[in-house]
Amino acid sequence: xxxxxxxxxxxxxxxxxxxxxxxxxxxxxxxxxxxxxxxxxxxxxxxxxxxxxxxxxxxxxxxxxxxxxxxxxxxxxxxxxxxxxxxxxxxxxxxxxxxxxxxxxxxxxxxxxxxxxxxxxxxxxxxxxxxxxxxxxxxxxxxxxxxxxxxxxxxxxxxxxxxxxxxxxxxxxxxxxxxxxxxxxxxxxxxxxxxxxxxxxxxxxxxxxxxxxxxxxxxxxxxxxxxxxxxxxx
Amino acid sequence: xxxxxxxxxxxxxxxxxxxxxxxxxxxxxxxxxxxxxxxxxxxxxxxxxxxxxxxxxxxxxxxxxxxxxxxxxxxxxxxxxxxxxxxxxxxxxxxxxxxxxxxxxxxxxxxxxxxxxxxxxxxxxxxxxxxxxxxxxxxxxxxxxxxxxxxxxxxxxxxxxxxxxxxxxxxxxxxxxxxxxxxxxxxxxxxxxxxxxxxxxxxxxxxxxxxxxxxxxxxxxxxxxxxxxxxxxx
DNA sequence: TTGGGCACTGTCAGATCTGACAGGTTGGGC
DNA sequence: GCCCAACCTGTCAGATCTGACAGTGCCCAA
Numbered sequence: 001x002x003x004x005x006x007x008x009x010x011x012x013x014x015x016x017x018x019x020x021x022x023x024x025x026x027x028x029x030x031x032x033x034x035x036x037x038x039x040x041x042x043x044x045x046x047x048x049x050x051x052x053x054x055x056x057x058x059x060x061x062x063x064x065x066x067x068x069x070x071x072x073x074x075x076x077x078x079x080x081x082x083x084x085x086x087x088x089x090x091x092x093x094x095x096x097x098x099x100x101x102x103x104x105x106x107x108x109x110x111x112x113x114x115x116x117x118x119x120x121x122x123x124x125x126x127x128x129x130x131x132x133x134x135x136x137x138x139x140x141x142x143x144x145x146x147x148x149x150x151x152x153x154x155x156x157x158x159x160x161x162x163x164x165x166x167x168x169x170x171x172x173x174x175x176x177x178x179x180x181x182x183x184x185x186x187x188x189x190x191x192x193x194x195x196x197x198x199x200x201x202x203x204x205x206x207x208x209x210x211x212x213x214x215x216x217x218x219x220x221x222x223x224x225x226x227x228x229x230x231x232x233x234x
Numbered sequence: 235x236x237x238x239x240x241x242x243x244x245x246x247x248x249x250x251x252x253x254x255x256x257x258x259x260x261x262x263x264x265x266x267x268x269x270x271x272x273x274x275x276x277x278x279x280x281x282x283x284x285x286x287x288x289x290x291x292x293x294x295x296x297x298x299x300x301x302x303x304x305x306x307x308x309x310x311x312x313x314x315x316x317x318x319x320x321x322x323x324x325x326x327x328x329x330x331x332x333x334x335x336x337x338x339x340x341x342x343x344x345x346x347x348x349x350x351x352x353x354x355x356x357x358x359x360x361x362x363x364x365x366x367x368x369x370x371x372x373x374x375x376x377x378x379x380x381x382x383x384x385x386x387x388x389x390x391x392x393x394x395x396x397x398x399x400x401x402x403x404x405x406x407x408x409x410x411x412x413x414x415x416x417x418x419x420x421x422x423x424x425x426x427x428x429x430x431x432x433x434x435x436x437x438x439x440x441x442x443x444x445x446x447x448x449x450x451x452x453x454x455x456x457x458x459x460x461x462x463x464x465x466x467x468x
Numbered sequence: 469t470t471g472g473g474c475a476c477t478g479t480c481a482g483a484t485c486t487g488a489c490a491g492g493t494t495g496g497g498c
Numbered sequence: 499g500c501c502c503a504a505c506c507t508g509t510c511a512g513a514t515c516t517g518a519c520a521g522t523g524c525c526c527a528a
Binding site for chain 3: 406407408431432434435438439442451
């Protein structure tokens with residue numbers, strides 16, 4: 001039952017975000033939660049990862065519900081995990097907000113736990129988990145597992161940040177290889193020697209990488225690649 | 235009394251590690267803890283930050299106590315915060331280990347809380363806090379504040395990782411400035427235009443930065459600077 | 469006052485990169 | 499069999515960087 005002990009070692013070997021999400025889901029299932037959603041706010045852009053039904057997500061997004069969801073605008077104020085219901089007790093819901101809540105309930109998303117994570121620079125993320133089997137048990141589970149859930153969310157957050165997102169530029173094997181050597185301070189000629197191709201070919205791959213990354217120089221290509229987690233800075 | 239709410243906003247504006255440590259200490263004092271120690275294990279190297287008395291630290295290090303300390307080798311096995319005393323109950327102490335414990339106790343470091351933090355790639359860190367005013371109260375405080383302490387430790391960890399360590403190379407203002415523009419893909423000539431100096435001067439600063447960073451190319455200088463948190467990748 | 473760190477500037481040769489030209493091979497999917 | 503992506507190679511002009519030469523001025527601490 002020790003979900004953290006299971007999650008952490010396997011999280012380290014996850015190769016992409018999808019794998020990591022699967023690992024998280026498996027552990028949450030063990031704890032009795034069917035649904036999860038992770039929203040990261042980074043430099044003004046948002047990114048949503050979730051196992052909510054696709055129809056619900058597209059419906060939610062199409063109606064701009066995130067702008068009026070009673071939960072989204074409260075995330076920032078909270079620093080520790082909290083129960084949705086605890087939070088909602090203190091705020092009266094508008095008619096539209098009540099409607100969102102009712103619609104979600106019909107999918108089994110009636111109460112859940114939100115776990116906010118704050119980063120330097122104003123970035124933050126929030127993992128919410130819901131779809132708990134036995135609703136009456138939820139507050140008890142929340143109380144007893146709070147720290148473990150927080151640790152799980154933090155671990156998930158730290159790990160997912162190190163994996164390239166789906167929207168990251170797709171570089172070929174060779175392009176990544178060359179870029180990594182560039183990061184180590186090697187010249188094209190030297191890299192050619194290292195990977196057994198001509199200097200010209202190395203320049204060819206690096207130029208392609210630069211184009212894909214929208215960079216005018218190798219330096220910018222590196223910065224962009226690191227920012228997109230395509231190569232680890234090392 | 236909400237230490238997290240106080241810590242997080244100010245942590246964001248901390249300019250260096252010392253400032254961040256001071257912030258942490260202030261919050262821990264509020265909770266009743268006089269001592270703290272943060273050890274980070276990164277790529278095989280260790281780094282210790284603490285407010286333990288300097289004599290105790292040098293005494294501890296000089297006798298290689300970290301190799302036999304009953305606590306250090308247990309950190310890795312634990313994923314959640316724990317009380318020292320809880321852990322020690324389950325292991326018999328050797329004579330030398332008991333000695334360390336007694337010596338520490340005489341400084342008021344008799345029981346405490348360890349908060350391990352695990353990163354991808356095998357890196358991990360541990361924040362330990364001790365010197366609690368009223369020992370009999372400690373288990374109760376631990377139980378009630380566990381999540382908050384974990385969140386505080388995690389926040390501290392995430393923030394300190396983004397600040398250059400003391401052993402980082404010292405670049406001048408200009409050198410950092412030029413490197414940042416290089417990261418954006420600007421040429422020396424363009425940077426000169428941007429910061430109103432000649433192209434020659436830009437090359438001068440970048441060359442100096444490269445020397446200090448032990449880099450043979452601009453690319454490597456960038457990678458090293460980012461690795462040392464001297465410039466943020468952006 | 470002297471020394472040192474920092475910022476700044478110039479020139480110049482040679483190395484390196486950038487971006488254009490123009491090709492060829494291999495392997496997998498339709 | 500054809501197409502396409504990934505990989506590989508060459509040449510060449512012009513831009514850019516690297517590393518050496520040789521200087522100036524400012525400010526602060528010893």
